[in-house]
Amino acid sequence: MKRLLSGNEAMAWGAWEAGVVFAAGYPGTPATEILENIARRKEVDAHWAANEKVAFEEVMGAAIGGVRALVAVKHVGLNVAADSFMVFPYAGTNAGFVVISSDDPGAYSSQNEQDNRYFAKFGKVPLLEPSDAQECHDLIVKAFDISEQFKTPVMLRTTMRINHTKCLVEVGERQEREKKQYHRDPTKWSVPNYCRSLRPILEEKQHELAAYSESFEGNFVELNSDEVGIITSGICYCYAKEAMPDASFFKLGMTYPLPKQKIIDFCERFEKVYIVEEGEPFLEEQIRAFGVTNVVGKELFTNVLDLSPDLVAKGLLGTEVKGDFSKEIGILTRPPQLCVGCSHRGVFFTLRKLDVLATGDIGCYSLGSQPPFSAQHTIFCMGAGIANAFGFEKAGTKDVVSLIGDSTFIHAGIPPLIDMVYNKSKGTVIILDNDTTGMTGHQEHPSSGRTLKGEEAKELNIEQLCKVIGVEYVKQVDPYNLDETEKTIREAMAFPGAAVVIAKRPCLLMRGERNKKRIPYVVNDECVGCGVCYQIDCPALSEGPDGLAVIDAISCAGCGMCASLCPTRAIVLSASDRGLKGC
């Protein structure tokens, strides 16, 4: 049966077919929908973990315990799980273990670009790379077989274009697997104690896997022209096929270990061989190390940002890439912005007013770093903001606060807060608690009271948690209440010890909030056109042709923040109510 599926849907389907019993992950574009899809299967126990390291280790436990298990994360998620990723291969696995790493060349939804294929080589983990959704499905099934055959974790690496591209996929039925017996054997499963004896076994496995790669059917040659040979993998196979359909191809589905002999043989057939790969010269470096010299790669295909069919055609054929019309007509950019009625706006309004240095973090609230608020001054990676602020304190910088979302706080913010208390920081942490993981599409998390499967869960009480850690100033505030928010942040900053302000208000787009009735505000005749309300930077509020403020009744979310700023009290609740229509 063929179905139109995205790469993410196809991976979830394939993993289900392969008999996966347990799956875990932490949200992250472009990987998020893998877990969301597999969670719909009744045979699969799936959940969001507190972070990727936790997810990875739970899945390790399940696989060692005897059932096929899957962990799916975005590229930077693997950094968080890297400690286990590097050690687990020493032990190998019992039942099938597959980790999906979804990279984001072009950094469309990420803080950086990183080519995680290097992780596979670094950790000595076999690596598969699909080129479309059909291969996503097929290779994940294969990955579980390889994992069990060689008793090794296997990594399936995709890129955003693979995750988010749909095509017709031939799918099958689920095959249940017998649970594998787990035997207590410290010489195998207690890696630190037996590292020295496990290390040569791991190395031996690399040779076996390299031999396997030579005959792996996902590494195949398509012989056409004897003028041009192309070695490629992933999405670049599709781009190169489009640009040069008549070339000969060596398409790699397994990119670590590589089929060395087959590659050497292929290269000998041609005068020049193109290595077409997105990101870093991962294939090229290895192929050059095989002693092959008639190859060209990164000289023609940039490692910066993502490739496209146009850039691949440019490299192969020298064709120019057509530019847009921005030289002839002004084409404004359209950056994402905080939604109408987003509660984060109240915090950024306040921070801009207080003019403090804010070390930030990752989430919807990262948007507070751009104009007009420009109220967040450093952002790196999840959890960094709290510890960065403490560092600023060490550098003698006054008036620093750190900002962190609730999901991010649970993911990576708790140890740095403990550290602040332990090491006597006087800093202030603002937790933007909107009950959801907003940025990645509203996933549940430990303080949201629901699980990935939609079941009710015990709600982590962030306020209590902070108190237990030893923070002596912990206060919750409604960010829609601008006066109260300002007063509380001032108080926290004046407090002679570590302080936490929890700005609490559910995200308007999450389940349960989305369709709530909301009463829009309107501007009445009292408006004098002073423009004070524009400081809240709400997209629903603008200056009308007569110079007076107007509110778009369709999009206003009824938060009232603009109304509380109006000196003439001209912004008032309207009489009508209705459901919120997106933002």
Place this chain on the structure above:
Amino acid sequence: MLTQMSSETKNVLFAGVGGQGAMLASEILALVAVEAGYDIKQTEVHGAAQRGGAVASHVRYGERVHSPVIRRGEADLLVAFEKLEALRYAHYLRDGAHIVVNDEEVEPAKLDKSRLYPREGVDFLKSKGFKVIVVPATKKAIELGNHRVASTVLLGVASGLLNLKQESWEKVLEKRILPHLLDINRRAFALGLELAK
């Protein structure tokens, strides 16, 4: 000598602002192409979709489709959900291709307040030789009773420019649209098709 593929593949690009329905519209076209028996690839960048950023979705169908991404200068049709987004993606079109554009202007969040929305976009695109069809889709949708069906009006117009069977469109709409919204979407589609003529 190796040549570039002269593709029989149809390339349709959808562009809009997050939340306008460009993604769903492109998915419907993809499903219709599947109904018609084509090989198909559809891809999108939707990272910023929820928070009002620009979104684009590529739909390619034909005998055998490799790349999901349309090459610049090769799109047969651009369906734009507002005018600035038509400008942003017009260079993906082949010469003289059609642009179906909603008669709406959505102000972007401005990082630089001095830059103004380009009001003369449609005339500019016409001057470049594109066949621009300006559709009052949002106005029509509001008249029908739900501004969200603007995307279906646009899809109706687009369907008139693509030679896919009408019954396939009907079948997919029925499959993909929630039952209580089906009737209004059918009317929106029919209205779009009428406008295309």
